[in-house]
Amino acid sequence: xxSKEDYLSGQVLLIDKPLNWTxxxxxxxxxxEIRQAFEIKKIKVGHAGTLDPLATGLLVICxxxxxxxxxTFQGQVKEYTGTITLGGTTPSYDLETxxxxxxxxxxxxxxxxxxxxxxxxxxxxxxxxxxxxxKKDGKRLYEYARVGETVEIKPRIVSISEFEITRIDRLNIDxxxxxxxxxxxxxxxxxxxxxxxxxxxxxxxxxxxxxxFHIDDSVTIEAFISSLKDQKT
Numbered sequence: 054x055x056s057k058e059d060y061l062s063g064q065v066l067l068i069d070k071p072l073n074w075t076x077x078x079x080x081x082x083x084x085x086e087i088r089q090a091f092e093i094k095k096i097k098v099g100h101a102g103t104l105d106p107l108a109t110g111l112l113v114i115c116x117x118x119x120x121x122x123x124x125t126f127q128g129q130v131k132e133y134t135g136t137i138t139l140g141g142t143t144p145s146y147d148l149e150t151x152x153x154x155x156x157x158x159x160x161x162x163x164x165x166x167x168x169x170x171x172x173x174x175x176x177x178x179x180x181x182x183x184x185x186x187x188k189k190d191g192k193r194l195y196e197y198a199r200v201g202e203t204v205e206i207k208p209r210i211v212s213i214s215e216f217e218i219t220r221i222d223r224l225n226i227d228x229x230x231x232x233x234x235x236x237x238x239x240x241x242x243x244x245x246x247x248x249x250x251x252x253x254x255x256x257x258x259x260x261x262x263x264x265x266f267h268i269d270d271s272v273t274i275e276a277f278i279s280s281l282k283d284q285k286t
Contacts, residue, residue: 057091063119065126067271070112074274076103079112082274087116090281101126102263105239107147108135110260111268129264130214132231136257137242139224139249146182146239147255156252163221169248170216178208179240211236225256 055064070079077100084098097120101113110133113126139161141152183206212233220227230238239255246253261268272280 057093060087060091061093061096061117063115063117065119065122065266066114066116066277067266067268068112068114068277069268069271069273070104070109071274072109073106075106076100076112079274080114083114083277086278086281099123102131102234102260104260105147105149105258107149108258108260110258111263111266111271112260113263113266126263126266128234130231130233130262131236131260132229132262133238134219134227134229134259134261135238135255137226137228137245137253138256139226139246139251139253141254142243142246142252143254144183146237146243147258152254154252156246158224158251161249161251165249166221166226167218169245170218172248173213173216173241173245176210176212179211179237179244180206180208181237182239182243209235213241216241229261231262 066083068079068083070076080098080100084096087093087096087098096116097118098114098116099120101115101123104110104112115123115126140156140158142154142156143150143152213230213236215229215231217229218226219229230236230241232238238258242253242255259268
């Protein structure tokens with residue numbers, strides 16, 4: 054049983070983020086529920102690594118004094134599974150925006166798909182998506198993108214230790230990736246399409262690990278709220 058004092062002194066909560074929720078919405082919801090459950094006026098709550106609204110999976114939430122460990126958790130290796138869809142690109146590199154360009158996929162074989170993953174193992178240069186929460190001159194990149202403003206985005210070096218194709222279903226490629234902090238899987242999907250001399254976008258994404266934390270040990274938001282109510286009775 055986790056007490057009011059436990060949350061204030063610091064807890065690490067593993068939450069399975071649902072589709073279409075922002076990471077900040079999850080944080081705000083949990084903060085409100087904890088405050089209501091224990092009649093706390095103020096408590097620090099934060100997350101260790103943003104997930105896009107269209108992504109699901111492991112979100113590490115820290116409360117109280119454990120929020121000081123957020124930077125440490127963010128810096129740990131992460132694992133993702135998902136689906137890359139070939140033949141079309143979107144401005145956001147995922148399904149947040151509509152497909153704006155289509156490409157031929159007739160030349161793509163399963164052997165080529167598997168062989169192309171080798172180009173992305175190790176330290177690689179990657180451009181973050183224009184539709185991202187990164188800041189430039191005090192504004193989020195997606196704020197520029199949504200009004201059609203072009204800004205210069207500098208590449209960054211990220212590290213990918215594993216890039217495994219787990220299933221190929223026509224144009225849909227299921228994958229598993231293990232990567233460093235700062236890696237954008239949307240950018241990886243876009244770059245993967247280019248490397249195949251075609252186009253691609255990310256159609257599904259789930260974060261499964263952050264360091265030693267695993268999605269199998271996470272709970273849904275509903276289950277967490279239910280556990281809070283159980284503690285009150």
